[in-house]
């Protein structure tokens with residue numbers, strides 16, 4: 638049996654009394670797996686990731702990270718996190734790629750900056766190292782954010798809409814990059830995404846669909862096969878149904 642890296646049981650989170658951002662969510666992610674979190678705007682997807690990094694406290698339910706209840710978990714370097722809209726917050730700074738990567742390093746754990754940039758697809762890291770963040774394109778910026786989250790060699794990676802600023806053709810390349818990192822490094826990855834059609838080829842992918850007080854944990858194939866599930870979680874069943882044929886890994 639593989640170690641369960643994330644175990645969430647009956648999680649509910651409330652920002653204001655009597656109103657739940659998510660309710661009754663349960664899922665497990667074994668080491669080396671990938672999970673996509675899907676659902677409409679305001680469904681609670683980011684809230685789940687925030688709960689996993691301890692930034693919001695559950696109203697009820699439990700979270701275990703690497704087998705330890707989150708209340709006692711201290712090894713936060715084992716987790717890399719890219720928040721939603723990180724780009725809009727960082728993209729106006731004149732800090733260079735090299736400076737932000739060096740500032741993120743934990744001594745004794747971190748990868749070399751050139752190595753991590755190569756890992757996220759910059760074939761010539763030297764060409765990007767000295768550039769200020771505001772000089773980067775949307776796709777380059779997302780790769781740099783991914784590099785920041787990877788630099789200390791996390792075992793679990795949490796990505797909140799990492800493809801939000803990437804054009805349609807770039808999205809599937811970016812998802813392939815994440816899949817490659819998962820395979821080559823064995824990193825467990827949880828990705829929040831709206832780009833369901835880019836995933837349609839991977840029907841065996843594990844998904845957690847959320848819509849506030851409803852959730853479904855299963856495979857994308859099960860969602861595609863059920864008009865009811867598609868309706869609850871806001872997918873266009875026809876778009877998905879006509880996506881590329883099953884291309885299993």
Ligand SMILES: Nc1ncnc2c1ncn2[C@@H]1O[C@H](COP(=O)(O)OP(=O)(O)OP(=O)(O)O)[C@@H](O)[C@H]1O
Nearest residue numbers: 652653658676677678679680681682683684685721
């Ligand atoms: N800091 C906060 N304070 C109060 N309410 C919040 C806060 N953050 C989120 N919410 C509310 O919780 C609900 C879920 O928000 P969340 O950001 O988790 O949704 P989401 O699924 O990530 O949406 P999106 O696809 O738009 O990113 C929403 O109704 C939102 O308004």
Ligand SMILES: [Mg+2]
Nearest residue numbers: 682683684721
């Ligand atoms: Mg969100």
